[in-house]
Amino acid sequence: MSEPLDPDMFTGCDTAPLIRIGDKWTAKIIACLRDGPRRFSELQVPLRGVTPKVLTESLRAMHRDGLVTRTAYEEVPPRVEYALTQLGRSLLEPMAACCAWSRRHLPAVQAAREASGL
Amino acid sequence: MSEPLDPDMFTGCDTAPLIRIGDKWTAKIIACLRDGPRRFSELQVPLRGVTPKVLTESLRAMHRDGLVTRTAYEEVPPRVEYALTQLGRSLLEPMAACCAWSRRHLPAVQAAREASGL
């Protein structure tokens, strides 16, 4: 009920998050790769509005962290496919937990927000 | 294995997140309130470095969304206690799922990151 609270009890680290997940695109990219490999341009479609620069940055970080694989085919025009690794796939579980919460409780959040006049 | 990808398959909304959770403090605040009500200044300690301004903003948003209650006692000096609502408490579940993932897989992320030379 009281006493010492651990500042890092949730994130497990001081300030900078160790892994890039809570940013704007990583989770969406993982969702888009759920059903199989996708090409760079295939990802741009569902992630409407993402610029190639940002998409590249995100994919590079995810590749560096072992979440996705990158396969470049020596063709013209070039073709590059991204796919989830086992590690990346394992993130679908906590993501599903968040989605489940969202489906169940977002209406309550909406209600609370309106009840307090924005 | 292919075809139309839903841009909002993960977040459930277009751009702006409907609820403020993925920010820097909300999840930590929820964790700090897990074992009971806390005062404003009690929260500042474990959330080391958080300025009163930012803590106020976070708590206000959480209150607006029905995640926490705010109880001000008419005393001198003033005392204000924040506590999780049932809704706020329900967020502990998906948070636990994320923590579980972290405990299990962060070492693999570290390894992957080193194996790729940062």
Add this chain to the structure above:
DNA sequence: CAGCATCCTTGATGATACTG
């Protein structure tokens, strides 16, 4: 097609000082 290179905007956050 799959990106780089550049420049720019913006919101979340921080530092500091002050108040009921």
Add this chain to the structure above:
DNA sequence: CAGTATCATCAAGGATGCTG
């Protein structure tokens, strides 16, 4: 104590144009 009020900062993200 529990904030409020300003100002400053910085990195994520975006816009645009170019290239192998």
